[in-house]
Amino acid sequence: MLARVYLAAIFAFVFAPIVASFVFSFNSDRFPTVPLGSFTFHWYETAFSKPGVWEAFRTSLLVSASAATLSTLIGFCTAYTDFRFGFRFKPAYLALALLPPTIPLVIMGLAMLAWLSNVGLSGTVTAVVISHTVLGAPFAMAVIRLRLSQMDPALEAAAWNLGASEWGAMRQVILPFCRPSVIAAFCLTAAVSFDEFAVAWFVSGLNKTVPVVILEILQGNVDPQINAIGTVVFLTSMALVVMAQVLVMRRTRGEAG
Amino acid sequence: MALRRLIYPMTWRLPIVVWQAAFFVVPLGFMVVMSFWAVRNYRMQPDFILDNWAKMLGRGYFWDAYWLTVIRAAAASAIASLVAFPASYALAYKVSPAARRWAIFFLIIPFFTSYLVRTYAWQVILAEQGVINAGLGFIGIGPFTMLNSGFGAMVGYLTLTLPLVVILQTFSLASVDRNLIEAAWNLGCSRFRAIFLVIIPSAKVGLILGAVFCFILSFGDFVSPYYLGGSKPPTLSILIIDTTKSGQQWPRAAVVAVTMIATLLAVAFAAVGAAYRKPKP
Amino acid sequence: MTTISGRRLTRRTILGGAAATGALLATPRLNRAWAADPVQINMLAWYGHGEPDIVEEFEAQNNVKFNAKYYAGGDNMLGLIAQSPAGTYDIILSDAEFVQQLNAAGYIEEMDAADYPFDDFFPEFQKFPGHWDGDHLWSVMVRYGHLGVSFNTEVVTHKEAMTYGVYWADKLKGKVGHFDWHLPNLGSLSLYNGNNKPSPFDIDAAAWTKLQETTLSLKPQVGGYFDYGGTFAGLKNGEMLAMCGIGDWITGVLQKDGAPVDSVVPEEGGIQWTESYSVGKGTQKHDLVVKFIQYMLSGPGQVRSAQMAAYPGMLPTRTGWKALQEANPDEAKRQGMVDGADNNPLKLIREGRIHWRDIPRQQSLEEWNDFWSEYKNA
Numbered sequence: 001m002l003a004r005v006y007l008a009a010i011f012a013f014v015f016a017p018i019v020a021s022f023v024f025s026f027n028s029d030r031f032p033t034v035p036l037g038s039f040t041f042h043w044y045e046t047a048f049s050k051p052g053v054w055e056a057f058r059t060s061l062l063v064s065a066s067a068a069t070l071s072t073l074i075g076f077c078t079a080y081t082d083f084r085f086g087f088r089f090k091p092a093y094l095a096l097a098l099l100p101p102t103i104p105l106v107i108m109g110l111a112m113l114a115w116l117s118n119v120g121l122s123g124t125v126t127a128v129v130i131s132h133t134v135l136g137a138p139f140a141m142a143v144i145r146l147r148l149s150q151m152d153p154a155l156e157a158a159a160w161n162l163g164a165s166e167w168g169a170m171r172q173v174i175l176p177f178c179r180p181s182v183i184a185a186f187c188l189t190a191a192v193s194f195d196e197f198a199v200a201w202f203v204s205g206l207n208k209t210v211p212v213v214i215l216e217i218l219q220g221n222v223d224p225q226i227n228a229i230g231t232v233v234f235l236t237s238m239a240l241v242v243m244a245q246v247l248v249m250r251r252t253r254g255e256a257g
Numbered sequence: 258m259a260l261r262r263l264i265y266p267m268t269w270r271l272p273i274v275v276w277q278a279a280f281f282v283v284p285l286g287f288m289v290v291m292s293f294w295a296v297r298n299y300r301m302q303p304d305f306i307l308d309n310w311a312k313m314l315g316r317g318y319f320w321d322a323y324w325l326t327v328i329r330a331a332a333a334s335a336i337a338s339l340v341a342f343p344a345s346y347a348l349a350y351k352v353s354p355a356a357r358r359w360a361i362f363f364l365i366i367p368f369f370t371s372y373l374v375r376t377y378a379w380q381v382i383l384a385e386q387g388v389i390n391a392g393l394g395f396i397g398i399g400p401f402t403m404l405n406s407g408f409g410a411m412v413g414y415l416t417l418t419l420p421l422v423v424i425l426q427t428f429s430l431a432s433v434d435r436n437l438i439e440a441a442w443n444l445g446c447s448r449f450r451a452i453f454l455v456i457i458p459s460a461k462v463g464l465i466l467g468a469v470f471c472f473i474l475s476f477g478d479f480v481s482p483y484y485l486g487g488s489k490p491p492t493l494s495i496l497i498i499d500t501t502k503s504g505q506q507w508p509r510a511a512v513v514a515v516t517m518i519a520t521l522l523a524v525a526f527a528a529v530g531a532a533y534r535k536p537k538p
Numbered sequence: 539m540t541t542i543s544g545r546r547l548t549r550r551t552i553l554g555g556a557a558a559t560g561a562l563l564a565t566p567r568l569n570r571a572w573a574a575d576p577v578q579i580n581m582l583a584w585y586g587h588g589e590p591d592i593v594e595e596f597e598a599q600n601n602v603k604f605n606a607k608y609y610a611g612g613d614n615m616l617g618l619i620a621q622s623p624a625g626t627y628d629i630i631l632s633d634a635e636f637v638q639q640l641n642a643a644g645y646i647e648e649m650d651a652a653d654y655p656f657d658d659f660f661p662e663f664q665k666f667p668g669h670w671d672g673d674h675l676w677s678v679m680v681r682y683g684h685l686g687v688s689f690n691t692e693v694v695t696h697k698e699a700m701t702y703g704v705y706w707a708d709k710l711k712g713k714v715g716h717f718d719w720h721l722p723n724l725g726s727l728s729l730y731n732g733n734n735k736p737s738p739f740d741i742d743a744a745a746w747t748k749l750q751e752t753t754l755s756l757k758p759q760v761g762g763y764f765d766y767g768g769t770f771a772g773l774k775n776g777e778m779l780a781m782c783g784i785g786d787w788i789t790g791v792l793q794k795d796g797a798p799v800d801s802v803v804p805e806e807g808g809i810q811w812t813e814s815y816s817v818g819k820g821t822q823k824h825d826l827v828v829k830f831i832q833y834m835l836s837g838p839g840q841v842r843s844a845q846m847a848a849y850p851g852m853l854p855t856r857t858g859w860k861a862l863q864e865a866n867p868d869e870a871k872r873q874g875m876v877d878g879a880d881n882n883p884l885k886l887i888r889e890g891r892i893h894w895r896d897i898p899r900q901q902s903l904e905e906w907n908d909f910w911s912e913y914k915n916a
Binding site (some may be wrong): 004074097099209226238 | 262265266268269270271272273274276277278280282283284285287288291312339340341343344346347348351352360364366367369370371372373374375376377378379381383384386387388391392407415416419420423473476477478479482492497498501510514517518521522525534
């Protein structure tokens with residue numbers, strides 16, 4: 001009983017801001033308090049009547065799809081390397097692969113902007129994609145590596161014995177086995193990119209992503225438009241996650257049947 | 258022939274090396290180099306001067322901010338670990354596997370909401386005329402100042418890190434061998450003592466990992482100390498932003514950044530060392 | 539085989555989903571986009587200057603689209619330009635005191651004085667310092683406002699607020715906020731110390747030391763350091779009861795929202811912020827930028843400017859005053875842009891109570907800025 005109360009309290013803390021933001025997005029008060037004001041779509045109308053907000057959504061989708069694709073590709077290569085090969089300097093290799101998430105985002109932003117503006121890339125969508133791939137690849141690697149650790153290494157060897165080339169075994173054995181984790185990695189890295197604001201704020205210049213727009217409202221004309229945009233972002237990314245889940249589940253069921 | 262044999266492994270090995278070298282190692286290296294550059298008339302110029310280092314490390318306020326950030330991050334990681342532990346314990350041992358899966362699912366949801374949006378929601382909730390104080394007002398207490406204080410910043414840090422810490426702790430607790438725990442009980446160990454003698458040592462890696470992630474995230478976060486803590490006083494990440502804003506002093510911001518990375522690496526290595534150290538026989 | 543086609547299906551489904559979402563997002567603007575691609579004008583400005591309430595009419599009339607990057611504070615602005623390729627920004631809205639720096643760094647183009655209605659300007663604003671270099675024009679001011687004491691009217695009376703000394707009042711302990719930028723704050727406190735001749739920003743070493751002491755003595759009263767949004771929220775939700783370094787540009791917006799706040803220019807004098815447009819060096823859209831600045835100085839543009847949703851501002855042209863008095867007499871009166879008003883900006887300027895915000899004249903900008911960092915950490 002006590003355990004459940006404690007769990008409920010933890011979840012209340014975690015979800016308080018999420019629920020509050022959702023409620024405030026429909027509340028007429030600019031600075032909400034209790035009792036609440038009246039129900040309104042005003043903040044949605046205001047936010048989504050701005051071309052800049054739509055622009056930001058498009059940039060964000062483009063960035064997160066590109067960064068997730070690259071991250072997943074690179075993450076898969078790295079996870080497979082770790083699974084399959086032993087070589088000198090492997091600890092250094094893995095450190096390099098997994099280090100980026102330990103660097104604070106402000107510092108990543110600073111370093112990225114300094115470097116990318118040196119090579120003439122700052123302020124472009126490419127700059128954001130590059131940075132988000134750096135951040136995302138380790139996550140993709142971790143997810144796929146977790147799946148690979150459930151695989152019997154002998155399986156790949158068995159394929160070679162049956163006459164498959166290394167490439168063939170990759171196509172016939174490894175890739176199918178990893179598919180759910182690849183999809184999961186894609187979704188996870190897309191979500192990481194979709195919510196990342198610090199590095200994007202530094203390097204995006206005029207190509208603002210959604211979180212950068214939110215940050216600008218927070219620094220500027222703070223009002224519940226933040227909640228309205230936030231709610232839409234939340235629903236979008238949850239829809240993507242659920243879609244991915246369903247896809248993965250349908251696939252696994254298909255394989256079983 | 259040998260070359261051809263290399264194609265397959267290198268196809269998988271090289272992408273991350275190339276990518277992280279070009280877009281992770283080089284930028285960070287460049288930042289270190291930049292910390293020795295000069296700024297004249299709002300423009301950075303390649304140079305090799307120690308002024309930036311001398312200037313930043315010679316400032317009392319830099320070290321105030323440094324220790325404040327270290328202490329806050331350490332406090333956040335201690336509080337998050339302690340607060341999370343009973344919840345993780347309950348999730349690992351007291352609920353059904355199905356309930357645990359649901360709980361983990363719900364703990365993942367916050368990662369798909371914008372941290373900025375949640376911070377803004379806290380701002381409204383914690384304000385002097387915000388939801389909590391209005392609620393307390395009905396029963397005749399308050400108002401309490403929660404925003405623009407260390408407390409506010411801590412709420413932000415926990416918002417950022419608590420779900421992750423609970424998840425990591427739950428996984429590590431759930432993977433502790435149940436037989437080990439039951440053996441301890443059978444040997445007359447109280448449930449409470451078993452936690453300290455068996456469970457915590459066995460789940461050490463996950464617990465330390467959770468604490469370290471919490472430290473790293475809080476150490477580098479600028480949103481909570483700024484928007485919930487009123488940058489009073491500023492942390493290192495706020496100092497970085499302030500420094501870049503003021504007169505193009507990027508080299509000095511780089512000094513702060515390099516110091517932060519050094520600190521984080523030291524903490525991370527110490528923690529990993531502690532996590533994987535074999536217990537004394 | 540099934541696995542391969544299955545994989546393709548999966549990937550295609552995801553891509554398809556993404557594409558569909560993208561198309562859905564694009565739909566509301568499709569019609570306009572097909573008409574003719576609008577010319578994009580990149581603007582660097584304080585928050586709000588590129589929002590629809592300012593630019594929508596001009597955008598519609600000229601088939602252009604503004605793309606704004608916002609900054610907070612002149613130092614921040616210079617940093618953003620330095621990090622972008624030359625020619626990124628077509629039009630730059632800067633604080634007047636930073637025009638010289640923009641010019642020295644070669645970020646802006648010379649302007650043709652004949653393009654702008656200087657005859658229509660009140661004499662005080664015709665030759666704004668730093669905008670002219672002999673007969674060469676580098677920037678045109680479009681709006682301005684006064685900085686003084688901003689306060690919660692339920693706690694502080696107008697009379698109490700008539701001196702910067704009110705910040706030290708017992709009832710404001712922990713409730714004085716700072717707008718997080720050194721110039722307006724240190725300028726105000728410099729006025730409090732009596733540095734008004736020639737300017738609160740032109741002070742010798744002794745006065746500078748004194749100013750630092752004065753500022754540090756305010757520390758126990760301070761409740762936080764805020765950006766624009768934080769200042770706003772802090773005053774509105776009662777976290778802060780008085781604010782240093784701001785003026786009607788914040789409280790004016792909050793008043794519209796029904797908040798009990800106000801700003802005054804105290805006895806020691808106030809500081810004027812001034813915003814000016816410059817043409818970004820290397821722009822390809824010179825003519826449109828000139829046309830936009832002309833629009834902002836015309837009646838309709840000035841009316842929008844005075845009532846800008848992000849923060850209100852006062853107008854430099856006679857046409858603007860007249861247009862505002864017709865379009866929104868209440869707002870004209872509230873901001874003092876009518877003859878005989880107590881808070882008439884021209885009257886205050888002529889009485890010598892208003893000082894242009896400036897960069898420090900006898901110290902470096904860096905020195906002031908450094909002290910500000912130190913103060914925040916004290």
